[in-house]
Amino acid sequence: MESPMDKLMSPLSPRKSADKPAAASLAEDPVPVKPVCSLELPTAEERLAAIARFYSDRVFSLSFDAFDISAASGGRPLVAVGIIAFERLGLEEVADRAKYMAWFSAVERAYTDTNAYHNAAHGADVLAGTLTLLSHLDTTLSAPGPAPRGGAGGGGAAGGAVSKVEALALVLAAAAHDVGHPGVGNGFLAATLSPMAVFYNDESINEMMHACRAFQIMLEGGGACNVLGKLSRAEFGQARRIITATILATDMAKHGGLLDEFVAAQAACPDVRLWDDKGRLLLFRITLHLADLMNPVRPWPLASAYGEGVVSEAARQGDAERAAGLVPSAMTDRDAICLPAAQLGFMTRFLKPVLIAFAGVIPDFVIPAAASFGDTEARWAEMLAAGVRLPPGGCYPPFSAGIGSDVALRRARAVEEAVAARDAHWARFG
Ligand SMILES: [Zn+2]
Numbered sequence: 001m002e003s004p005m006d007k008l009m010s011p012l013s014p015r016k017s018a019d020k021p022a023a024a025s026l027a028e029d030p031v032p033v034k035p036v037c038s039l040e041l042p043t044a045e046e047r048l049a050a051i052a053r054f055y056s057d058r059v060f061s062l063s064f065d066a067f068d069i070s071a072a073s074g075g076r077p078l079v080a081v082g083i084i085a086f087e088r089l090g091l092e093e094v095a096d097r098a099k100y101m102a103w104f105s106a107v108e109r110a111y112t113d114t115n116a117y118h119n120a121a122h123g124a125d126v127l128a129g130t131l132t133l134l135s136h137l138d139t140t141l142s143a144p145g146p147a148p149r150g151g152a153g154g155g156g157a158a159g160g161a162v163s164k165v166e167a168l169a170l171v172l173a174a175a176a177h178d179v180g181h182p183g184v185g186n187g188f189l190a191a192t193l194s195p196m197a198v199f200y201n202d203e204s205i206n207e208m209m210h211a212c213r214a215f216q217i218m219l220e221g222g223g224a225c226n227v228l229g230k231l232s233r234a235e236f237g238q239a240r241r242i243i244t245a246t247i248l249a250t251d252m253a254k255h256g257g258l259l260d261e262f263v264a265a266q267a268a269c270p271d272v273r274l275w276d277d278k279g280r281l282l283l284f285r286i287t288l289h290l291a292d293l294m295n296p297v298r299p300w301p302l303a304s305a306y307g308e309g310v311v312s313e314a315a316r317q318g319d320a321e322r323a324a325g326l327v328p329s330a331m332t333d334r335d336a337i338c339l340p341a342a343q344l345g346f347m348t349r350f351l352k353p354v355l356i357a358f359a360g361v362i363p364d365f366v367i368p369a370a371a372s373f374g375d376t377e378a379r380w381a382e383m384l385a386a387g388v389r390l391p392p393g394g395c396y397p398p399f400s401a402g403i404g405s406d407v408a409l410r411r412a413r414a415v416e417e418a419v420a421a422r423d424a425h426w427a428r429f430g
Contacts, residue, residue, distance in 0.1 A: 129291035
């Protein structure tokens with residue numbers, strides 16, 4: 001069976017002949033003569049397809065610019081990268097194009113565009129990163145070697161190139177991995193007893209919601225967004241397992257456990273081609289985690305912009321924490337945040353060990369990524385040494401009304417009411 005990655009380096013398919021039937025002869029289909037002033041404008045879908053074609057190769061590069069494709073596509077970066085994924089991975093075999101497009105459009109709309117970081121551009125960036133990692137993984141997994149025998153994780157044998165179902169599941173998981181993000185972290189949601197925290201019992205609150213929304217959107221619209229509708233029952237089960245497990249693996253609180261599991265699996269069996277189903281799912285879980293972490297290995301103008309987005313969103317959370325009567329941490333207090341230190345800490349604690357763990361699995365990715373990591377690290381260190389604390393411009397947009405603020409305001413009102421009740425109680429004792 002042809003690997004979905006076989007098409008990675010081939011150009012996008014030209015417009016389907018069904019769009020414009022080929023002429024049997026010139027006499028039957030003469031070239032229409034248009035009036036001189038006639039102007040046939042492309043449809044929105046044709047414009048997006050053209051943009052996708054333009055960015056098709058760049059998506060697989062470390063220098064992919066999600067802000068650029070967002071601007072070019074009129075704020076539809078996720079759909080544009082989704083089209084590229086669909087065409088380059090040959091996903092038409094496992095997904096209906098119209099439903100795939102409808103699902104991607106709905107997911108993109110469900111991202112919170114007022115977030116400085118967790119918005120659709122971040123979704124597109126992580127999807128592009130996933131495609132890059134997937135292409136390298138596919139090369140590793142499909143290389144000739146010993147027959148799969150279930151070397152890690154126990155259970156049935158897997159092995160072989162990335163299948164179409166696996167590729168589709170990872171693409172959907174990457175696209176939806178932060179859908180509906182409220183712009184505040186799990187700690188804030190739990191501390192303010194938000195409805196989401198109550199619903200998910202404080203466990204991976206945001207990630208649970210993202211995975212849930214990915215499937216809710218499939219069920220909405222009377223089947224129009226049912227992107228997994230073409231799969232058999234067994235394939236659907238496999239895709240659902242991959243989507244939920246990989247999205248839940250993006251919870252930063254799970255980082256240490258996930259990394260330990262990956263390192264231990266490699267120690268038990270260094271050849272990932274021999275890993276069984278459980279080991280393969282582990283590989284996909286940490287792949288999406290790496291795609292979610294890896295923006296510091298993009299070129300400096302992009303890496304620094306993502307870093308600014310992270311601290312800007314964190315500062316807004318700090319505002320919400322104050323409004324809720326909580327004490328912001330050093331990472332969210334806009335008077336205490338140090339952008340270079342925050343980024344250096346993030347790179348050292350999270351990104352570096354995951355890159356190292358992948359070195360033996362996809363060396364052709366890790367080697368250039370490590371060089372870019374060093375460049376970004378040196379620039380942040382230089383800024384730190386120069387005493388720079390904030391992004392150029394100095395201040396972040398203030399926390400504004402949006403998702404999360406209602407939680408904060410309700411919490412603030414509850415605090416005010418509690419204080420008033422306490423004062424009233426003590427007033428009775430004069
Ligand atoms: Zn993310």
